[in-house]
Amino acid sequence: MIGPIPAAEFAVSFPAASLWPQLTLAAGLLACLAAGMARDISAAAVRVVGVCALIVAVWMLMFTASVPGAGGGPGLGPVRLDSLGRAWQVLFYVGALPLAAMLDEDDEVPMALVLGSCLGMGLLAAAGDLLMLFIGLECMSLPAYLLVARLRSQGAPPYEAAVKYFFAGAVASSLFLLGLAFHYAASGSFGFAAAPGPVGQAGLALMGAAALFKIAAVPFHWWLPDVYESSSPALAGFMSTSIKAAAVFFLMRLAAMAPDSGLSRCLPWAGAATALYGALLALRQQGLQRLLAYSSLSHAGILVVAVGAWAAQGCDGASAAPIFFYGLVYLFMSNGAFLFLEVSGAGKRPDLDGYAKLCPVPAALFAALLLSLAGIPPTGGFLAKLFVFWEAVKAGLFFPVAGAALAALLGLGYYLALIRNMYFDEPKWSKAEPHTGAAMVTLWACAVAAATLGVVPWLFSRFLERLLS
Amino acid sequence: MILTALWLLPAIGGFACLAGRGRASRWLALAFSVVVFGYSVWLAGPYETGQGPWGLSEAGSAWIFGISYNLALDGLALSLVWLTAFLTVVCVIASWRSEFSRGYWSSFLFLEAALMGVFLSRDLFVFYVFWEAVLIPMFFIIGIWGSDGRRHAAMKFFLFTFFGSLFLLVGLLALVSWNHATRGVWTWDMGALAAPGGLAGLLVFAGIFVGFGVKIPLFPLHTWLPDAHTEAPAAGSVMLAGVMLKMGVFGFVRVLLPMFPELTWKLLPWIAGLACVNIIYGSLCAMWQSDLKRLIAYSSVAHLGFCVLGIFSGTPAGVAGGCLQLLNHGLTTGALFMMVGFLYERSHRRGLADFGDLVGRAPWLTFFFGWAVMASVGLPGLNGFVGEFMSLAGMAEALPVMACIGAVGIVLSVAYSLPAYQAVFWAASAEGSASAKVSDLDLREKALLWVLCLAMLYIGLAPGALLGLLEPTVATLVPPGCMP
Numbered sequence: 001m002i003g004p005i006p007a008a009e010f011a012v013s014f015p016a017a018s019l020w021p022q023l024t025l026a027a028g029l030l031a032c033l034a035a036g037m038a039r040d041i042s043a044a045a046v047r048v049v050g051v052c053a054l055i056v057a058v059w060m061l062m063f064t065a066s067v068p069g070a071g072g073g074p075g076l077g078p079v080r081l082d083s084l085g086r087a088w089q090v091l092f093y094v095g096a097l098p099l100a101a102m103l104d105e106d107d108e109v110p111m112a113l114v115l116g117s118c119l120g121m122g123l124l125a126a127a128g129d130l131l132m133l134f135i136g137l138e139c140m141s142l143p144a145y146l147l148v149a150r151l152r153s154q155g156a157p158p159y160e161a162a163v164k165y166f167f168a169g170a171v172a173s174s175l176f177l178l179g180l181a182f183h184y185a186a187s188g189s190f191g192f193a194a195a196p197g198p199v200g201q202a203g204l205a206l207m208g209a210a211a212l213f214k215i216a217a218v219p220f221h222w223w224l225p226d227v228y229e230s231s232s233p234a235l236a237g238f239m240s241t242s243i244k245a246a247a248v249f250f251l252m253r254l255a256a257m258a259p260d261s262g263l264s265r266c267l268p269w270a271g272a273a274t275a276l277y278g279a280l281l282a283l284r285q286q287g288l289q290r291l292l293a294y295s296s297l298s299h300a301g302i303l304v305v306a307v308g309a310w311a312a313q314g315c316d317g318a319s320a321a322p323i324f325f326y327g328l329v330y331l332f333m334s335n336g337a338f339l340f341l342e343v344s345g346a347g348k349r350p351d352l353d354g355y356a357k358l359c360p361v362p363a364a365l366f367a368a369l370l371l372s373l374a375g376i377p378p379t380g381g382f383l384a385k386l387f388v389f390w391e392a393v394k395a396g397l398f399f400p401v402a403g404a405a406l407a408a409l410l411g412l413g414y415y416l417a418l419i420r421n422m423y424f425d426e427p428k429w430s431k432a433e434p435h436t437g438a439a440m441v442t443l444w445a446c447a448v449a450a451a452t453l454g455v456v457p458w459l460f461s462r463f464l465e466r467l468l469s
Numbered sequence: 470m471i472l473t474a475l476w477l478l479p480a481i482g483g484f485a486c487l488a489g490r491g492r493a494s495r496w497l498a499l500a501f502s503v504v505v506f507g508y509s510v511w512l513a514g515p516y517e518t519g520q521g522p523w524g525l526s527e528a529g530s531a532w533i534f535g536i537s538y539n540l541a542l543d544g545l546a547l548s549l550v551w552l553t554a555f556l557t558v559v560c561v562i563a564s565w566r567s568e569f570s571r572g573y574w575s576s577f578l579f580l581e582a583a584l585m586g587v588f589l590s591r592d593l594f595v596f597y598v599f600w601e602a603v604l605i606p607m608f609f610i611i612g613i614w615g616s617d618g619r620r621h622a623a624m625k626f627f628l629f630t631f632f633g634s635l636f637l638l639v640g641l642l643a644l645v646s647w648n649h650a651t652r653g654v655w656t657w658d659m660g661a662l663a664a665p666g667g668l669a670g671l672l673v674f675a676g677i678f679v680g681f682g683v684k685i686p687l688f689p690l691h692t693w694l695p696d697a698h699t700e701a702p703a704a705g706s707v708m709l710a711g712v713m714l715k716m717g718v719f720g721f722v723r724v725l726l727p728m729f730p731e732l733t734w735k736l737l738p739w740i741a742g743l744a745c746v747n748i749i750y751g752s753l754c755a756m757w758q759s760d761l762k763r764l765i766a767y768s769s770v771a772h773l774g775f776c777v778l779g780i781f782s783g784t785p786a787g788v789a790g791g792c793l794q795l796l797n798h799g800l801t802t803g804a805l806f807m808m809v810g811f812l813y814e815r816s817h818r819r820g821l822a823d824f825g826d827l828v829g830r831a832p833w834l835t836f837f838f839g840w841a842v843m844a845s846v847g848l849p850g851l852n853g854f855v856g857e858f859m860s861l862a863g864m865a866e867a868l869p870v871m872a873c874i875g876a877v878g879i880v881l882s883v884a885y886s887l888p889a890y891q892a893v894f895w896a897a898s899a900e901g902s903a904s905a906k907v908s909d910l911d912l913r914e915k916a917l918l919w920v921l922c923l924a925m926l927y928i929g930l931a932p933g934a935l936l937g938l939l940e941p942t943v944a945t946l947v948p949p950g951c952m953p
């Protein structure tokens with residue numbers, strides 16, 4: 001007979017106060033599913049539930065999670081919420097907001113999947129050991145595969161991208177599990193402490209490869225363009241921000257296990273290669289969604305360089321601020337850019353010709369987002385790139401930084417070209433497609449946030465101080 | 470707030486124009502630009518009562534890495550602020566008749582805001598942000614409202630000057646981190662930074678020099694200029710030549726010279742040589758142009774060479790002359806580009822061979838054009854003479870050879886300006902000339918040109934007032950005993 005679990009022990013191994021955002025999301029998920037049992041469910045009701053759950057989760061993060069004892073050292077069991085995990089949850093949940101606000105299906109399942117994926121990210125952020133990290137990762141990924149199958153872009157073949165995504169994810173999972181087995185064999189624990197010996201190092205390398213798979217860093221990048229192109233724009237925005245941020249967080253946790261390991265040392269190079277590869281291929285794209293997919297590859301590369309620089313400086317929690325800032329600015333830029341595709345209905349680059357004459361407001365917002373993506377002052381994208389490159393230079397990573405900076409310069413080529421299409425060319429059609437309200441509001445929010453973060457970043461620095469304190 | 474208002478007002482005006490409907494945004498643009506000009510003139514009062522080398526300053530709270538929002542206004546900055554505000558009003562009035570959308574008017578106000586920020590910043594980071602922000606409105610002005618080759622010219626302009634600015638950014642970052650490493654403080658304050666010596670110093674100097682050189686533009690970094698100036702709409706060319714080219718020289722005076730006095734003297738022959746190449750090369754290129762706008766664009770390359778020559782002479786007369794020449798060129802070339810714009814508005818042509826015998830059809834245009842050409846070639850009594858003479862006199866003290874080469878440029882300027890003037894306005898018109906379409910200036914255009922031309926005359930006859938304003942800046946740049 002199994003006796004009841006002692007209350008004190010439960011409190012230590014399961015500090016519920018640090019999981020309130022996750023519990024909120026779980027409640028939202030259940031509410032969605034319960035609403036689905038009603039006969040005529042309206043899209044608006046589901047949308048309200050999903051958006052509210054995400055907003056409340058962020059709100060809880062800001063105020064509730066800072067109760068004493070919520071953070072903890074190693075060995076506190078499977079749940080451990082440190083300042084890093086707390087800060088990154090902001091990226092996860094805010095990044096999912098545009099998708100949640102845009103879902104207008106008369107069906108509760110997509111929203112439940114979005115919330116489920118966010119719940120997985122929340123668990124990832126609060127993971128106290130590698131096993132929990134894996135559970136969070138899977139919990140995040142499985143709904144994402146289903147979402148890719150469910151929310152497709154116009155004319156995309158059914159299931160092809162989802163299957164591709166699933167197989168890539170399965171390879172990543174197996175690599176991680178194999179690495180975890182090695183790690184366990186070498187150290188006898190699932191903890192974040194580095195495992196000794198060559199077996200332990202091999203384990204870390206395998207787990208790092210899994211993280212790079214999730215980020216889609218070169219040479220594990222091949223699945224990303226197809227998956228992003230076949231998903232609906234809002235979903236691609238979600239994947240390029242929330243899921244990407246989660247993958248970066250995953251990588252940071254692994255890099256922090258052994259800051260001077262071989263994994264950490266190869267990160268800047270992998271990042272620079274990814275950034276260059278993404279930028280070079282983006283230059284050649286005619287399809288807008290594919291172009292943005294490659295651009296997101298390039299930005300992810302810069303983030304990987306940043307993680308490498310962070311590791312080279314000893315993985316100090318406070319010095320992760322540049323990575324966080326980049327993630328935050330990119331969250332608005334990327335979500336906004338994908339949302340613009342949804343608003344304008346443009347598929348190919350020539351579709352944008354003269355768009356500014358037809359719809360000046362969305363065009364201006366998209367132009368602001370593109371300038372920010374290109375990293376031109378006074379937008380947030382400039383500051384984000386500057387901070388990240390600065391940290392990397394301080395860490396002595398001159399060549400990777402040069403590569404990433406070159407990628408950023410190439411980025412000017414395709415971002416400005418889109419502005420040229422919109423503003424300098426003559427329109428081919430006399431009338432543009434009408435656009436929906438929710439998408440326009442979100443587009444406004446993203447563009448204003450991306451621009452403002454460059455002009456008044458001290459708003460952000462106070463916010464970050466509070467979050468990382 | 471007294472200085473912040475100077476860039477905030479036009480920025481607010483820019484947003485107001487975007488919100489305005491139809492003709493309202495045109496009136497809003499006029500109102501805001503006039504208010505900003507009035508405000509900048511009013512600033513002369515507080516400036517006079519200000520203390521120290523920076524007449525007025527405004528300190529903000531520190532942010533990270535020692536960046537803080539610090540503004541300051543000295544005599545040179547004040548005169549350039551006047552030029553910017555004045556030329557913005559001129560641009561708005563000059564394009565009054567054109568049926569441009571609200572984006573056009575707001576672009577000019579945003580451009581004015583960013584330019585004001587460049588001239589006002591004391592913190593190098595803030596300076597850089599404004600410096601880059603200038604590109605965005607100008608990119609749209611050229612690309613949307615320019616003539617046939619506008620797409621290509623806008624992209625070239627943006628990419629070229631952006632790449633140049635990256636050198637500037639890297640140089641500034643290296644400078645700031647060197648200061649942090651050796652002195653333990655993070656600061657971006659122009660007055661508090663010291664320069665490294667040796668190879669590191671040379672590299673930082675080179676980075677910043679290239680960044681500013683692209684904007685001036687110095688040979689061989691000038692290739693974006695003819696395209697951008699030619700393809701931009703008339704008012705865009707006025708702002709490009711009138712104010713934006715001054716940013717590079719202003720950067721030299723503000724950042725490079727105070728920070729690297731010794732290195733500057735060591736490299737003086739090279740820099741002066743580069744300026745002479747600018748003068749001779751720009752003049753020769755101007756001689757071979759058949760497009761009036763392109764000719765004036767190349768003449769700008771030559772004129773800016775005189776500014777650089779004067780500023781790097783290291784003598785009080787030369788530096789003051791170089792700074793004064795900045796203002797002169799803004800007025801003169803601004804007026805010339807505007808008149809070419811009037812011609813183009815009427816006839817949609819701007820080739821030298823497209824016109825002829827305009828003196829009969831448009832006597833006022835002929836009169837004002839002649840006036841501006843005379844100012845441009847340096848006729849004594851008009852503004853160009855004072856600036857060029859002082860620049861050359863300063864350089865003659867430092868490096869007589871270079872001054873002689875520079876003086877050749879004055880002769881060349883006559884050689885490219887007068888034949889063009891003669892061909893367009895006085896020569897007999899050829900078969901199929903566009904002169905028939907050209908009507909004379911109306912009251913609005915005449916009023917604008919009277920103001921510009923009288924300003925040229927005033928500076929030519931009584932340069933003392935402006936030189937007095939520039940005096941404190943010149944004194945800090947030429948410390949006693951620092952001569953080569």
